[in-house]
Amino acid sequence: MNRFFAVANVLGKMILVFGFTMLIPLGLAFWLEDGARAVFQESILITIGCGSFLWLATRRYKRELQIRDGFLLVVLVWSVLPVFAMLPLLFYLPELNVSMAYFEAVSGLTATGGTVLTGLDALPLSINLWRGEMVWLGGMGLIVLAVAILPLLGVGGRQMLKAETPGPMKENKLTPRIAETAKGLWLVYAGLTLACMAAYKWAGMNWFDAVMHAFTTLGLGGFSSHDASYGYWDSPLIESVAIVFMLIAGINFATHFLAWRARSLTSYRYDPEVGMFILIVLASCVGFACYLWLINVYSDPLTALRYASFNIVSIATTTGYSSTDYSLWPIFIPLWMLFLSGFCTSSGSTGGGIKMIRARILYQQVYREMITIMHPSAVTPATLGRGVVSSRIILAVLVFMFVYVSSIVLMTLILTLSGLDVITAFSAAVACINNLGPGLGQIGPATTYASLTDFQTWVCSFAMLLGRLEFFTLLVVFTRAFWRK
Numbered sequence: 001m002n003r004f005f006a007v008a009n010v011l012g013k014m015i016l017v018f019g020f021t022m023l024i025p026l027g028l029a030f031w032l033e034d035g036a037r038a039v040f041q042e043s044i045l046i047t048i049g050c051g052s053f054l055w056l057a058t059r060r061y062k063r064e065l066q067i068r069d070g071f072l073l074v075v076l077v078w079s080v081l082p083v084f085a086m087l088p089l090l091f092y093l094p095e096l097n098v099s100m101a102y103f104e105a106v107s108g109l110t111a112t113g114g115t116v117l118t119g120l121d122a123l124p125l126s127i128n129l130w131r132g133e134m135v136w137l138g139g140m141g142l143i144v145l146a147v148a149i150l151p152l153l154g155v156g157g158r159q160m161l162k163a164e165t166p167g168p169m170k171e172n173k174l175t176p177r178i179a180e181t182a183k184g185l186w187l188v189y190a191g192l193t194l195a196c197m198a199a200y201k202w203a204g205m206n207w208f209d210a211v212m213h214a215f216t217t218l219g220l221g222g223f224s225s226h227d228a229s230y231g232y233w234d235s236p237l238i239e240s241v242a243i244v245f246m247l248i249a250g251i252n253f254a255t256h257f258l259a260w261r262a263r264s265l266t267s268y269r270y271d272p273e274v275g276m277f278i279l280i281v282l283a284s285c286v287g288f289a290c291y292l293w294l295i296n297v298y299s300d301p302l303t304a305l306r307y308a309s310f311n312i313v314s315i316a317t318t319t320g321y322s323s324t325d326y327s328l329w330p331i332f333i334p335l336w337m338l339f340l341s342g343f344c345t346s347s348g349s350t351g352g353g354i355k356m357i358r359a360r361i362l363y364q365q366v367y368r369e370m371i372t373i374m375h376p377s378a379v380t381p382a383t384l385g386r387g388v389v390s391s392r393i394i395l396a397v398l399v400f401m402f403v404y405v406s407s408i409v410l411m412t413l414i415l416t417l418s419g420l421d422v423i424t425a426f427s428a429a430v431a432c433i434n435n436l437g438p439g440l441g442q443i444g445p446a447t448t449y450a451s452l453t454d455f456q457t458w459v460c461s462f463a464m465l466l467g468r469l470e471f472f473t474l475l476v477v478f479t480r481a482f483w484r485k
Contacts, residue, residue: 005061007073011080012054018081019047022088024133025126034124036092043087050084068482075477078465082106088130093117099454099461106461108134110468111221111350113320113437116450116457120227125208128225132215138468139219139350140189140253188256193218196245203237217245220350222320222437229445230310230323239310239323250277250317252348272384273346273356281316281344285309288333297329311445316340318352320437322445334440338427341434352435352467354404361389361397403471407433411463418456428456432463 026040065073082105090101100116107114108131120128193214200210209225216223226232230239248256251274258267268274289301289308298304307324314321315337327334343359345351364382371380382389408429415425420442427439428449438445443452449460466474476482 003066003069004072005058006065007069007076008054009058009062010065010073011076012051012056012058014051014077015081015084016048016051016055018084019044019051021133021137022047022130025088025130028129029124029126032125034126036088036124036126039088039091040126040130042091043084046087047084071473071476071482074469075474078109078469082109085109085134088127089117092124092127097454099457100450103449103457103461104131105134106464107437108221108223109138110435110464111135111139111219111318112352112432112435112464112468113216113220113222114431114439114443114460114464115223115437115448116452118227118448118450120225121232123225125225128212128223129208131223132212132225135219135221135223136193136215137219139221139249140186184257184261185253188253188260189218191260192245192248192256196241199241199245200238203241204233204235205238213242214245217242217319218249218350220246220249220317220319220345220352221435222314222322224321229321234323236306239306242321243310243313246313246317246319246321247278247281249319250281250345250349250351252346253350254348255346270386271346272360276360277344277346277356280340281313284316284336284340285312288312288336291333292329295330312337312340315436315438316344318345318434318436320431322438325444325446327440327444327446338430338434338436338439341436342430352433354401357384358397358400360384361394362401364389365394365398400471403475404433407463407466407471411459414459415456418453418459420452420456428452428460429463432460433467435464435467 022040022044026037026044028034029037029040082102085108086098086101086105089104090096090098093101096104096116103114104116106112113135117123196214196217197210200213201207205213212223212225222229224230224232230242251268252271255267255271255274259265285305285308289305292298292308293301293304298307307326310321310323311326313319318341326337342353343356345353345355347355347357349355361382361384368380368382371378382394408426411429411433412422412426415428416422420428424439424441424443427441428443431437431439431443443449449457452460
């Protein structure tokens with residue numbers, strides 16, 4: 001039992017620190033007097049109070065955490081922090097119930113970007129800033145942030161980072177110390193966010209929208225402060241800025257870190273994911289722009305390229321912005337976009353899905369099997385970059401893929417059984433597990449998740465957590481072996 005108290009001690013500290021992140025929107029509410037000051041004050045007091053109580057009540061159990069404790073802590077952080085993150089929304093918007101508010105908070109912290117809110121243009125700027133800040137914090141991962149700036153937690157940083165960091169290549173070390181690695185990643189993340197803010201302001205956004213959308217662009221979670229999303233500006237320049245930074249955020253931040261540290265672009269050339277990621281996305285943009293032009297959805301090829309590029313990049317990178325209702329396009333295109341969201345982004349990016357590195361390993365394994373059928377004695381190792389992929393990693397990727405597909409099927413069946421039509425249920429399962437946001441049908445780019453029942457909302461919230469924690473981090477906690485001494 002003592003190990004659970006040790007985990008609770010660290011969780012209390014993280015809740016306490018999380019409460020202080022609300023000071024940013026509180027300061028904006030004070031400055032603008034937008035009517036949300038009281039709700040942030042109450043939320044901060046509750047969050048800091050609960051965190052302090054849990055921390056102090058378990059302070060004598062503080063110790064170094066083991067790997068198993070790290071998994072439990074990660075699951076608790078991602079499931080408990082949305083309870084506190086939803087408080088400003090729940091207090092300010094009386095029409096929201098707990099399931100809707102929790103969904104919105106989970107969607108923000110998992111950088112999913114699906115929303116149950118309408119009338120975003122009329123919300124106080126501080127509330128919208130809080131929604132964007134949630135995406136930004138969750139994009140790189142709250143655990144990585146904790147390891148970077150909170151060594152006082154007394155937690156084994158490698159255990160936490162191992163449980164939190166997605167992708168099969170998480171063992172790669174960027175710096176000798178895990179805290180320095182996390183700090184480096186966050187410095188790159190913050191630097192790119194500032195560059196994105198400046199670019200948005202230069203392109204025509206006001207400062208608030210530039211900050212809000214820089215948060216959600218780098219976090220790849222498409223919360224917007226406008227119901228029309230990027231259709232609000234109808235600006236090719238703003239959309240171009242978004243495309244550039246969405247593509248940047250879809251690349252492994254470790255690669256950005258190595259490029260920054262070496263002051264060289266060489267790391268991008270040797271990254272096994274970057275080339276395929278850019279090639280597939282850009283080919284999809286050009287191909288579908290030509291298709292939309294040829295079937296006269298858009299009469300001008302440049303207009304077709306503009307709308308196809310922005311929306312395809314947004315969905316492929318699991319951001320979820322929209323500049324038009326792409327569900328009105330021929331159904332093959334939105335389905336292809338959902339397919340892209342499943343694998344395009346790189347491991348170590350802020351995107352969702354199975355990641356490009358796993359897709360490449362799966363492709364090579366399929367090719368190896370076909371060669372083995374024709375030439376049983378042939379030796380065809382799977383390679384990534386300049387290295388050979390071990391059989392252990394290939395097996396892990398195959399198991400991961402089985403769980404990924406099974407989860408989508410199961411969530412689709414549950415949502416269909418609960419009353420949703422097949423298109424809405426399937427797209428909701430894919431969108432939530434891939435941390436994408438908008439789907440098709442009732443939850444398309446022109447609508448929200450508000451039409452779902454409470455049960456369906458909770459299912460989608462669980463799916464978002466399942467996808468964000470890449471299945472096994474969450475599922476392992478539900479096994480008997482995990483709880484066995």
